[in-house]
Amino acid sequence: MVDVHHDGQVNRAGGEPDVPLRAQRRFNMAQAFLQRRGAQQPNHLGLYVDREHPPRRRHLPGHAARQVARARADVGHDHSGPEVERLEQQVGKKYGFESILGESAIITEAISLAKKVAPTNATVLLLGETGTGKEVFAQAIHNGSKRAGNPFMALNCSAFGKELLESEIFGHKAGAFTGATKDKKGLIEEASTGTLFLDEIGEMHIDLQSKLLRVLETNEFIKVGDTKSTKVNVRVIAATNRNLENDVKEGKFREDLFYRINVFTITLPALRERKKDIPMLAAHFLTLFSQKTNSQINSMSSEFIERLQQHDWKGNIRELKNIMERAVILATGPQLSVDSLPIELQLINYKPQNLSAFDLASVEKLHIQRVLNHTKGNKTETAKLLNIGLTTLYRKIEEYGLT
Numbered sequence: 012m013v014d015v016h017h018d019g020q021v022n023r024a025g026g027e028p029d030v031p032l033r034a035q036r037r038f039n040m041a042q043a044f045l046q047r048r049g050a051q052q053p054n055h056l057g058l059y060v061d062r063e064h065p066p067r068r069r070h071l072p073g074h075a076a077r078q079v080a081r082a083r084a085d086v087g088h089d090h091s092g093p094e095v096e097r098l099e100q101q102v103g104k105k106y107g108f109e110s111i112l113g114e115s116a117i118i119t120e121a122i123s124l125a126k127k128v129a130p131t132n133a134t135v136l137l138l139g140e141t142g143t144g145k146e147v148f149a150q151a152i153h154n155g156s157k158r159a160g161n162p163f164m165a166l167n168c169s170a171f172g173k174e175l176l177e178s179e180i181f182g183h184k185a186g187a188f189t190g191a192t193k194d195k196k197g198l199i200e201e202a203s204t205g206t207l208f209l210d211e212i213g214e215m216h217i218d219l220q221s222k223l224l225r226v227l228e229t230n231e232f233i234k235v236g237d238t239k240s241t242k243v244n245v246r247v248i249a250a251t252n253r254n255l256e257n258d259v260k261e262g263k264f265r266e267d268l269f270y271r272i273n274v275f276t277i278t279l280p281a282l283r284e285r286k287k288d289i290p291m292l293a294a295h296f297l298t299l300f301s302q303k304t305n306s307q308i309n310s311m312s313s314e315f316i317e318r319l320q321q322h323d324w325k326g327n328i329r330e331l332k333n334i335m336e337r338a339v340i341l342a343t344g345p346q347l348s349v350d351s352l353p354i355e356l357q358l359i360n361y362k363p364q365n366l367s368a369f370d371l372a373s374v375e376k377l378h379i380q381r382v383l384n385h386t387k388g389n390k391t392e393t394a395k396l397l398n399i400g401l402t403t404l405y406r407k408i409e410e411y412g413l414t
Contacts, residue, residue, distance in 0.1 A: 106154045111147060112292055115285040121148070121277055128275045129155030134227060136272050137250040139279030142327030145250040146210060148279065153206040158246060161205035164198045169214035177219055178235055180209075187236025199232055203243040212272070213253035213264060220265045223247075227271050247272070282324040282331060289319050292328065296335035297347065308339055311347040318349055318356045337396055341385055353398065354378055376411040379404075383413060 111122055128135055129152045137145040146165060153163045171179055174188070182197030198207055209215070215223070226232045227247060231240040249272045258264035282289070293311060301308045315338075324330055338351040349357055354375055379397065386392040394404040407413070 106150045108151045108155060111144070111151060112295055113285060113288040114291065115280075115287040117280040118285050118288060121279055124275075124277050125152050126155060128152065128277075130157065132156075132246055134246070134272050134274045135248045136274070136276045137248065137279060138252075138276060139250075140252050140281050140327055142329030143279040143281060144328055145279060146208065148277065149206070149208040149248045149250065152248060153208075153246075156206070156246070158205050162202050163206050163208065164202040165208040165210065166198055167210045169211040173216040173219065176215065177222070180219070181222060181232050181234055183235035184237045187234075191236065194234075197232075197234065199226060199243055199245055200241060202245045204245070206246045206248060209247065209249045211251060212249040213251040213255055213258055217263065217265060220268045224265065224268045224271055227268075282327040286320050289331070290316055292331055293319055293335055296332055297339065300336050300339040304339055306339055306342065307345055308342050308347060309345055312349070314349050315347050315352065318352055318359050321359050322356055340396065341382065350381075372411075375407070376413070379407055379411065380413050383408075 108122055108126060111118075113119065113122075125135075125148055135149075135152060137148055139145055149165070150163060153159060166179060168176060178187075178191075178195065178197065180197050180199055182195050182200055183191050185191055185193045209223075222232060226243065226245070230244060231242050233240050255264050255269050255273075259266045259269050293316065297308065297311060300306075319331070319334075326333075334353065334356070337353070338347050341351040342348075343351075357374065357378070379393070382393050382396050383390075386396070390404055390408075391401060394401045397404065399407075
């Protein structure tokens with residue numbers, strides 16, 4: 012049997028496709044992955060990830076990078092052509108240091124440290140508040156290393172209980188526990204030759220910390236229900252918003268593991284510490300969300316930017332991203348104005364002594380009515396845009412007599 016492909020190449024039954032065709036398939040797989048990412052929501056530093064809250068377990072940009080690397084190997088490094096070069100540039104731009112925005116000294120210092128450690132195999136500990144871009148840095152470090160063409164696996168340790176987390180990280184053998192009907196690879200094994208990113212490592216149960224320590228020290232681990240060890244070659248990048256030194260003193264985190272992951276520490280600044288970067292970040296999100304919604308919004312008023320810079324940003328860049336998306340949705344003209352900001356940012360310049368309860372209620376009433384008009388009365392969507400519960404929205408509607 013002979014298969015004739017659409018491009019005229021012939022593949023004998025039972026044989027591999029001709030090398031150029033196989034390479035082209037690699038290109039297509041990488042390109043499709045990048046296009047899917049491009050169709051998704053940009054995250055808080057411009058990288059494309061899932062729109063919803065990041066999943067607990069995911070295989071990230073290593074997939075596209077690996078397909079590009081395999082394509083290059085298929086046709087030979089010296090004959091890979093412009094397609095490989097173009098795709099490699101796409102992977103680098105979306106998941107590399109170029110995607111991290113900021114010009115303030117504090118963020119450029121963090122980027123500089125990350126670039127220095129990236130080419131090594133050193134374990135990295137990323138510290139910072141929620142929403143400061145720890146996973147973005149982890150992706151960039153992976154992409155800047157020799158492991159860039161291999162898997163990048165990420166896991167949020169706070170999303171699982173002890174038993175399930177153990178299975179997710181280390182895998183299990185069939186019959187190890189109720190429901191374990193077949194062998195399962197853990198993330199450590201799946202990330203072998205690549206990078207494993209453990210977010211919120213401070214939430215990991217202390218009994219599992221000893222197993223992770225063994226991996227870091229010996230490159231070996233034992234699956235749940237197994238009796239023999241499995242060897243791996245994996246780089247670990249960990250992140251937390253907790254003070255691990257205090258956790259060590261309180262017996263919540265193993266001291267030996269702390270010193271093992273604390274080989275190279277990078278502290279990521281909160282957004283309130285780098286307010287110089289807010290206009291750049293806001294402009295970046297404005298462009299992205301305008302394109303996504305097919306809006307003709309091309310600027311922000313000076314008062315709009317001023318309110319952004321005066322806000323405390325407890326949710327950091329993730330909060331800024333959400334507010335910019337909301338502002339673009341609510342905008343009625345080509346320029347973002349203060350009216351499209353949440354009430355707490357609209358009122359940020361008011362002096363408490365000059366603001367009566369009537370003034371506040373009037374602003375709130377008008378704002379809720381405006382959002383209701385925008386959503387054509389869809390209360391679920393209105394509550395989401397207002398960042399309040401549906402029950403609270405119904406109460407406000409009744410209180411203000413809105414329709």
